[in-house]
Amino acid sequence: MRNNLALSARNYFGEENLDRVHLLRKNTSWLEAQLTHPGTVFLPFQNLQPFLSEERQLVPFSVHDLQVKGLSVAPVLLGIREERAYFAVDVSETNYKPLAIGNFQELREATLQLPRPDSALLAYAKAMLHWNKQHQFCGVCGAPTLSKEAGHMRQCTNADCQTSHFPRTDTAVITMVTCQGKGLLARQASWPQGMYASIAGFLEPGETLEHAVAREVQEEVGLVAHTVQYHSSQPWPFPASIMVGFTAEVESTNLQIDPEEIEQARWFTREELKDLVATGEIKLPPALSISYRLIQDWLTSEVD
Template identity: 40%
Template sequence: MMKKPNYYSNREFDRLDHLRDDPDWLQSMLTTEKCRLLPVWRNQHLVTPDPLPVSYPGNAAGALLELAEDQILLGRDTQGLIWLALDISQLEQPDAALTGQDELRFQDLRSIGPLLDRHTGALLAHARAMAYWHRHHRYCGVCGSPTLSTRAGNMRLCSDPECQQAHHPRIDPAVIMLVHNGDYCLLGRQPAWPAGMHSTLAGFVEPGESLEDAVAREVSEEAGIRVANIRYHSSQPWPFPSSIMLGFYAEAASKEIQVDGVELESAGWFHRDQLLNSPENDQFRLPRRDSISWRLIETWMHAKHGA
């Protein structure tokens, strides 16, 4: 049985890969009401006070299309709407250029993500990730020449005719793991996190390393714990700025914690009942509810016989 998808993922969304090389189709869509345009400004989305994302129908947003540095086809939702992200990061005052309505504002998905439904969160995450990738790949990594957006914003091509290197969207794989021992699990804290927040350990996968090796290495480096019986749970897109989080459970083969003092400022073993009754205050709180870290902890907390 397929697991419930993690937040920011949406398997029902059709990314329309077969239409990305059809500029005539895209141009015809841009002038219809069923085409919805999502402005993205420096990793932020235009939202109402609710908050709900603001989008514009293609047949009433010609000026917005002209403002965009990049037009990025995202895909089609289950209602048949075609979604495009428009990067307007070059504007210094985007609110005035778009609407002039004081109640609308640009906000980072980090601050509003937990308040959105899963499908809306996934759509904004997709738009944010693609806009970020475009802004950081303006020049060819092979020859340094400017790159051009192609395939409806899903590829960039080097403009040098002697190079013509194709650049595809990239994400950074990272492992995130709940280490457990009986009715206790290992949680750590980074100094930059909100007051009291504790979470699972995580880290980026290095070249030449399997996912399981990355799990074992990160736990050893950050907390001095050896692990065994590493098992995959699920994954989550995490566009902050461009990661894919690969979730695991692992059993502790040792229990003495030695915090590295760099990635973590503290770590400890927490009983299942303690987490089930977490006070959620500045002394102790669990991670944000839109994160895979919360999903790993929640599943383990309610398991009858371990993770």
């Protein structure tokens, strides 16, 4: 039987590595104590890029290292790891210059050099800072909002509204499509030459995840899925999504490609795809993506 928890943990950004201390987010005295505690770790971001060492490693800042005024977004509590509180801090609109050796770097590019627990922590931090930045005004009445519950809720300041806003993620499904021992990969025109990946698309309102898989497969390549099985999931903070991975068996290999979505789609046997990747004719998605994991798991499986 497939261990989906283990599979999700194998995906980049999917490893749970801290206690999110949900109840303590509302404890103002505890939060105030943590914000001034010398053991608390602060992770500064600039334009949603984390500060990393020149070797692309996480740099923990203490309260003494991070003396910043004029933050547009209050520090966001991430949780407790190894008995230390972790906060994400957006310094984008300040003149703060870290004294540590390093720089602000794009997480997508640095992930493969980071330890997996750190990449997951930074992905979480980036997603939370992005949400806070995007919701500084109420979506109901337009009034300013205030950070509450350590950055996990924003409260409308309009006394006649006072709507509470909570973080949201955009759900996308991504699928390894198979038929009669072959796997289907597709590419978009904007991708690097030779790169192919799994079929993907966003979940629509009123739709189950399984129906979204079947719809995306039918819309993009004109195939009918008769078996859809959950594989694993992956947080994807670029900027704020959750990728839900599936496998799907379809009835035939006759493709009807939607040219607005797909430039090309191809069927491959396992050996054919391995050979084409080895020669460089076909490029797979980056190793940090769940698409890469879906393809690799199919390539190493002997069961169709």
